[in-house]
Amino acid sequence: MANKTRSAAKKPALTGIPEPCCTLDVEGERQERFVSMCKALGNPLRFEILKFLLTHPGCITGNIVDHLPIAQSTTSQHLAVLREAGWIQGTFEGPATSYCLDDENVKWFKSIVGEIF
Amino acid sequence: MANKTRSAAKKPALTGIPEPCCTLDVEGERQERFVSMCKALGNPLRFEILKFLLTHPGCITGNIVDHLPIAQSTTSQHLAVLREAGWIQGTFEGPATSYCLDDENVKWFKSIVGEIF
DNA sequence: TCTCTTTATCGTAATATCACGATCATGAAC
C-alpha cells in the first residue's frame, strides 16, 4: 500500500514510518473473511438474530420474524447476510428453513479475535 | 420486540417461538457498544489501521496516511470512527496526533466475544 | 509575525445499506 496524492507529491515526513514492534499474521483472505464477519455482526438487528439463534438453535425464519420488529423480507435479507458471512447455516425443512449458528466459523472467529489483540 | 405487519395481521404460527435453551447476558448498552465496535471493525481500511497501530503503537496520523491508499481526510474520518467506537485513543503531540489501541476496550471486546459464543 | 507541518472538519458526489410491499418458488395438506 502506497499510492495516494498527498504523500506521493510531497517530500517524505521527517519521521518515516517507524519499525514494527511485532507482527500479526492476519492477511489476505483470512483478513477479508474476518472483516466480513465483523461487518455482518455490526448491525443491531443482525446481532439480535444471532443472539436469538444462540438461545433458540434450529428455529425457522418465521420464529425470527416474530421476534423482530421488521418485515419478513427485511429479516430474510439479514439472514442472507449472516449466511454469506458464515455466521449461520440454513437447512430446508419442508417449506421452512431452519437456522443454526455455524459452529466451525464461530470458533474460527473467536480464535482470530484471541490471536489478534 | 413484536410489532410488524405480517405476523400481527395473521394468526399465530402453528409452532410458536420455542423456549430458549439457554440465556445470554448481553443487552442494552453493552450490546450497543459491542455492535458498534464490530461495525467499526467491519471495514477493510479500518481493520488495516487497527492492525497497523497494533504493530506500530504510538504512530501519528501521517504515518497511517502514508500506509494507506486513501486520502488524508478519509483516513482522518476512519480514525474518528475507530476513536468513537473505543478501539483507539489519540493524544496530541504538538501539531500531530499520536494513536494507540485502547487496551481496556480491546480487552472488553475480547471478553464479550468469549462470553457470547 | 509569518510560514510550514500536521490533522481535523466541511461540503459534496458516488455508492452501499436498509427497509418496505409485492411477487415468485417450493413443499405440504387436502
Add this chain to the structure above:
DNA sequence: GTTCATGATCGTGATATTACGATAAAGAGA
C-alpha cells in the same frame, strides 16, 4: 390439481457510508 404456509427474491425509496478536495485550526520554528 388446488390451496395454503413459508420464505427467498425483486423493485423501490430513504438513509448512511465512503471518498475526495478544500478549508480551517493549532503547534513549532524561522
